[in-house]
Amino acid sequence: MIRISQHGPVTCFKMGREINGQVMYWCAAYQVGEVLIDSGCLHTARELAQALIGRGVRAVYNTHHHEDHIGGNSLLAERLGVELYAPPASLERLADPDKELYPYQMLMWGPAPPSRPQPVGEEVVAGDFRLKVIPAPGHSDDLVVYYEPDQGWAFVSDLWVAPRQKTSRDHENSRQILAAQKALAAREPKVMFTGMGDVVEPAAPALAESIAFLEEMAAKVADMAAQGMEPPQMVKELFGRESSLMAHTQGQLSYENFVRSFLKGA
Numbered sequence: 001m002i003r004i005s006q007h008g009p010v011t012c013f014k015m016g017r018e019i020n021g022q023v024m025y026w027c028a029a030y031q032v033g034e035v036l037i038d039s040g041c042l043h044t045a046r047e048l049a050q051a052l053i054g055r056g057v058r059a060v061y062n063t064h065h066h067e068d069h070i071g072g073n074s075l076l077a078e079r080l081g082v083e084l085y086a087p088p089a090s091l092e093r094l095a096d097p098d099k100e101l102y103p104y105q106m107l108m109w110g111p112a113p114p115s116r117p118q119p120v121g122e123e124v125v126a127g128d129f130r131l132k133v134i135p136a137p138g139h140s141d142d143l144v145v146y147y148e149p150d151q152g153w154a155f156v157s158d159l160w161v162a163p164r165q166k167t168s169r170d171h172e173n174s175r176q177i178l179a180a181q182k183a184l185a186a187r188e189p190k191v192m193f194t195g196m197g198d199v200v201e202p203a204a205p206a207l208a209e210s211i212a213f214l215e216e217m218a219a220k221v222a223d224m225a226a227q228g229m230e231p232p233q234m235v236k237e238l239f240g241r242e243s244s245l246m247a248h249t250q251g252q253l254s255y256e257n258f259v260r261s262f263l264k265g266a
């Protein structure tokens, strides 16, 4: 399924695989000028390629290497002749994408076919707009935000998912996410375009709520660690029980990973 919406000059392509009439996990691509930010997942790649016919997209810029952001790369290059760009730290993983996906990832998104983007520089020209490329590690080590300072548009990808995002994958680092969200907040963005296709405006209160929540969690986890508590105990203390997402994602997304993500240092 693909839902197309217009937000001023930005076009949002919100995509997801429908199962029993429902989309459980959305992914998104955004068009600014002749540039497309991210390419969604493999399962929606054909639909996206079809939807982009006649829209003048010349290049795809990826935000990070996860399969729900790069899955359309190779098909869009083949069908529409677009050029591909990605953060330098993503390139090797895009050429040889992760094949060891969890079953829910295979079902929802599918494995990304290999693609060979060129490295993105510090700025992207997108029609009348210029997007700054801002490294924002934490969700993944290679994630970048594309930011248009005059319009205040922040294409945040998975840097900001929800005001109180409290499940993580095991490689995530919530202290880094907090630092990157604070750095973004200091730029005073007006709109956040998220990796799941949510257009958040005004951006400031949503970003502030997340920053406050992550700061509170960081302090509580540090306190509990100082008392010698282990992560499973911390989960009980903070949330009462483990997230239902843990079962849905075969253990990939959990409160325990979220708690552990604060114990890694920044």
Ligand SMILES: [Zn+2]
Pocket: 064, 066, 139, 140, 158
């Ligand atoms: Zn991601």
